[in-house]
Amino acid sequence: MNSGQRTLTILGSTGSIGKQALEVVSSLGEMYKIGYLTVNKNIAELEKQAMQYSPIGVVVKEEKYYKEFVASTSFKGEILSGEEGVAAAAEFDSNDMLLSALVGFSGVIPTLKAVRKGINISLANKETLVAAGSIITEAAKESGSEILAVDSEHSAVLQSLVGENKSEIEKIILTASGGPFLNTSPELFEGLTVKEALNHPNWSMGSKITIDSATMMNKGFEVIEAHWLFDLEIEKIDVVIHPQSIIHSLVQFIDGSVKAQLGLPDMRIPISYALTYPRRLSYNFPRLDLAEIGNLTFAKPDENKFRCLPLAYQAIKTGGTAPAVINAANEVAVEAFLNEKIRFTDIADIISFVLERSNIIFNPTIDELIEVDYETRLITENYIGSLFK
C-alpha cells in the first residue's frame, strides 16, 4: 500500500460523472483508493465497480435494491442503505475527498456533513450550492474543507485563477453552449418534445441536467454556483453563448486582460483536475486542435427565449431561500416535463409563478432549507396539478 494514498468516496458512482471519475481514478494509478461507492438502484453496475475498485463499503440507497444486492453480491465489504447510509459514506472518517455526483437537492445533506468534517469536496452536484450556498460555504470556511467544482465551466474559472489575486478579478464569463434549442425560433418552443430536449449537441449527461441545459437553467445554476465558489457579486458574473463548448469559461481582470481554459468537451479533464488539484497528471485524452476546429462563435444569450437564466439572476439577487425555491420548483417541473405532463415553456412559467409566491427566509438554517425545499415541491406539484384540472 502507498502511504501517501488518499481515500475517495463517490456519491452517485454509476451516473455519468461517477463512471468517468472511476475511469480517471484508474488512470491516476495509486493516488486514490476508494472509500465508499453509493448508488440509488443500479446494482448491476455497482457489482462490477465493487469488483474492480474494491471499496471499503458500498451504499444502495433504495431499500428494495439494497436487499437484492445483499442477496446476490460477491462483495465482501460493508453494505449500507438509505439516506443514513449515504450520509455515513459521505462523512467516513478516512475520506480525503468526497466526489458528490448526486442529482438535485438530495446532494445537500451528505455534502454538508462531509464539509463539516473538513473533507475536501469535488462537487458535480450543482444544486448543493444553488440551494444551500451560504450554509455550505460558511461551513467550509470553518472546517477548512476545500470545494472544487467538477464541471467544465467552474474548472475553467479555477484554472484561470491559479496564481492570480482575487482582488484583481473584474468579472467572470461563463460560456454556454445554448443547448439543443439555441437556434430554434421562439414560436416553436411550446411544442418542443422531451426527445428533442434530451438531444444535447456537445455533452452526454444525465437527463435532469440535459433538460436544464435546454432551458438554460443549468447556466443560471452555474451563475449561482460561481457566486458562492468564487465569492463574487452576481454583477461580476456574465454568460456568453459559445455553441462549440471549446472555451469552457473566462476570467477578466482589472487590467483588461482575459484568461480562459479550453479543451475538447470531455468531463474527464475537469474531474481529473479536481482530483489532482493544483497539480496536473498526464493523460492521453484526445487533444484540442484549434486549426481542425476552425471556428469558435459567441453571442449574447436571448433571455426572452431562455427565461430560466434571468430567473436564476433574480433568485440570487433576492437572496435567502430564493435560490432553493427555484431549485425545488425546477426539479419538480423538469420531472413533469420528462413525464410529458407539461410543455417545455411551462418550466419557466411554473418556476416564476412559484418564486413570486414564496416567502423568502433570509439566513435560513439547514432545517429551514429542508423545509422550504419540501414545501416548494408540494406547492409546485399542486400548481402543476391545477393546470390540468
Place this chain on the structure above:
Amino acid sequence: MNSGQRTLTILGSTGSIGKQALEVVSSLGEMYKIGYLTVNKNIAELEKQAMQYSPIGVVVKEEKYYKEFVASTSFKGEILSGEEGVAAAAEFDSNDMLLSALVGFSGVIPTLKAVRKGINISLANKETLVAAGSIITEAAKESGSEILAVDSEHSAVLQSLVGENKSEIEKIILTASGGPFLNTSPELFEGLTVKEALNHPNWSMGSKITIDSATMMNKGFEVIEAHWLFDLEIEKIDVVIHPQSIIHSLVQFIDGSVKAQLGLPDMRIPISYALTYPRRLSYNFPRLDLAEIGNLTFAKPDENKFRCLPLAYQAIKTGGTAPAVINAANEVAVEAFLNEKIRFTDIADIISFVLERSNIIFNPTIDELIEVDYETRLITENYIGSLFK
C-alpha cells in the same frame, strides 16, 4: 518621493512601444520614475518626453541629432550620445527595470549589460533573444535578472503559466494573425509592394516588425524567443493562424487542458503586465466583448507561402549562431525590400541562401556573435548586390 518607487529606463522611447510604455507609466501613478530615455534621432519627441517625465538623463544615439538636441533643449539632466550612451543608460545603477524597445541586433549589447547587472528586463526587442538567446539567458540565470517579454504572444504564455508547474507543460501554441497576405494567393507574392506589406490588419507597429509580420518571420522569431524564455524544446512550440488576434497564445498541459490569454489587440496590456508582474493594476482600456466579436477562426500556417517560418525552426534546430545568421540576413533583406531593391519573395530566398552558406559556431561568445552578425550583413548585402548585376 515614494520610497517604494522603482526606476525604469526605456531604450527606444519614441518608437511605438516606447510611447505606449510611457502612457502606461503615467497611468501607474507613482510606481515608476524614469531613469533614462534613449532615442536614435527623434529629438522633437524626446524633448516633449523629457519635459513630461523628467528622466534622470537622456541619450540621443546619433551624433548629429545629439548636437542639435544639446543646442536646443530645455532639459536640465544628463545628455549622452552614441552606443556608449545607450549602454550607460541600460546599466544605470538605479535601474530596477529596463524596457528594451530597440529594433534589431542593436538591442543585444545594452540588454546584455543590464542583464549582467541583475536588472530586470521588459523585452520588446525580440532580436535580442533570437540572436543571443543562449548568452542572454545564461547571464540572466547567473545574475538573477528576470526577463519578461513585452509582446502579446509571450505575455499570453506567461499569464497562462502563472501558478502552473513548468514540468506539466505539454506544448505552447503561439497565435499568428497571418499578416496582410494571409489570404493572398501564392502567385501574387512576387509582386507584393512595400505599401501592401506595411498594411497590417490588426496591429500598428514599426516598419521592420510589420514586414516581419507579413513574411511571418516575426512569428518564427517568436518561436525562437519562446524557446529561450520558457526553456522549452522547439518541438513543443507550435504556431496556429488566428486572424482576429484575440487569443494571444495558448499553453497545453499534460492533462489535455489548454489555457489562454485573450484581449483586444492593444499593446498596453502586455506592457503594463510586464511592468507590474505578477500583479495587475486597474486600467480603463477598452474591454473585450466576445459576443460583439462573434467569431474567432483558426488555421494551420501555410509554410509554402510563408517560408520564413520553417527557416526559423530550421535555425533553432541547427543551433549555435544559426539564429543570429537568419536574424542578420533578415534585417538586411527587409531593409532592401523597404527600399524597393528586392521583391517580397526574395526575403526568404536570401535568408535561406545565406543560412545554407554560413559556418555555424556552437556556443559562441558575445564577440563571436557580434562578428557573425557583422559578417552576415556583409554577405547578405553582397549577395543582394550580385542579384542586380
